[in-house]
Amino acid sequence: MTIQRRLARSGFTLTREYRVPLQRVWDAFADEDQKRSWWGDSVETREWSFDFRVGGRDIDEGKFHNGPLSRYEATYTDIVEHVRIVTTYDMWLDGAHMSTSVASWEFEPTDAGTRFTHVEHGVFFDQFWADGQGREDGTRGLLDALGSYLA
Template sequence: MSTRSVTHSTFVVERVYDAPPARVFHAFADPEAKARWFSHPDEWVSNEGVMDFRVGGRESISGGPKSGPVHSFSSIYQDIVPNERIVYSYDMHMDDVRISVSLATIEFFPAGAGTRLVMTEQGAFLDGHDDAGSREAGTNLLLDALGAALAAESASA
């Protein structure tokens, strides 16, 4: 019999973007806009994913190195307040092994002409397959990618 464990952790990541809350919210709500920053390392292969951005809607995407394992993200939107808040629960798998289950809250606050984004994640990391430090590092990379996508959008406008 294998040893099972769960580690609970909460982390908060903040960013300030030089874009109004409606534009930053749109980067999460619109599938094409989200695809520009919510991605994987260049050397990975992935599926197209699906996104149904509404309360009760689901989002999923998977991918990984060509040699494996496949990393899968599957979420359900629990609460959406346009331009103010998104709450979703999600689980992550590596191949067929569930590695975590989380609740994420993203809040959008006006900050001058820009937006202060606050993302809080409460996670249950399962059986030593994942941990909060790795997840927080990945979240930071994604939010940096969001910032780059917003900056590129502004530069091309």
């Protein structure tokens, strides 16, 4: 089977209001045990690595129940404590390189708790060229899981 070589680009912004202090939201990303509690909850983990520092790498490989093997490899490019986290990351699906993205996570204290903003720009490769909406939907699911964890 010949793979048609193509690229697609996709970007989105998602904002959530979490009714907990900023420190609690920050720790859900910065503390390994907390991140494991909500990140990728619907997959059977095969490999996990967590190195929360500028230049550090995270890996999360897992199999969706009765579904494909997904691999996430991220590098932290900027961390300003309690303000922002910026990563570049690549995704694979069943061993095929799916995409490369830049994602920023911003944390802002509010009277009611914390405003969290996720901004992402991705490039999708070859057979995955139309998956931008799927990435946004998947990220919504992660932010919902984070909200449940924080509640």
